[in-house]
Amino acid sequence: MRTFILQIIDFFYKPFARVMPLQTFRYLACGGGNTMLDIFLYFICYNFILQKQMVHLPFVEMTPHIAALFMSLAVTFPTGFLLSKYIVFSESNLRGRIQLIRYFLLVGVCIILNYVFMKLFVDHFHFYPTIGKICTTAIVVCFSYLTQKKFTFKVKQVETLKKN
Template structure:
């Protein structure tokens, strides 16, 4: 499966090889695909699964869009981790548990920063919501790429 996914992604790489490394291209394709999956699941959950404005999970009440976000994240989080671990950063020799914890940490930070930056840009700077979210996606994608490359999926330092 890994070889097939690499072959598909790498088929589209040649026009970009002068500009970005293969790993960065794989990260962009994997991340973009995972973001599309997240958005599709969010759309389906929001429009077809959750029809009431407030959704109850036992004693927990969530707004419809937060419930849809939670469902989408429950799919895109493991898919994103697996794509990063086995497609983008397969040379990392850190234990999977360490990688998963670090990946979860980056995801939690991204959720927090997305929320905070959206409130700042829209609420205080009065930017339009969609361009603000697009800017946030670019910022958080860069942050995530560098964190995943140099922390989450890094190689252990060799002892000499």
């Protein structure tokens, strides 16, 4: 499956080869695909599974738009991690468990950044919400890419000891 996905992504990379590195293109392709899946699942969950109704759990009631967010995240969190681990940052030599913990932390930070920047752009700078979302997404995607490359899926340099 990995080889098949890489062949498709790398085929479409050719026109972009002069503009960006292959890894960046793979990140955009995988992240974009996972984001589209997230939006599609959110739409299905909110409109058809939850039917825009409150979710009654034993100790809390949840609004349908928040419940749909968690439902779609239950699918797109693992797919995003697997695509990043095996397609985008496959050269990382960190243990899978460490990568998963770091990815989980990154997703949490990205959720917080989305909230903060949306509040900033819409409530304080009075941007139209769609423009605010576009600006927020651009910032969070850049942050996420750099964090995944340098922290979550970094390549640990193996030191060789020289005997004198």
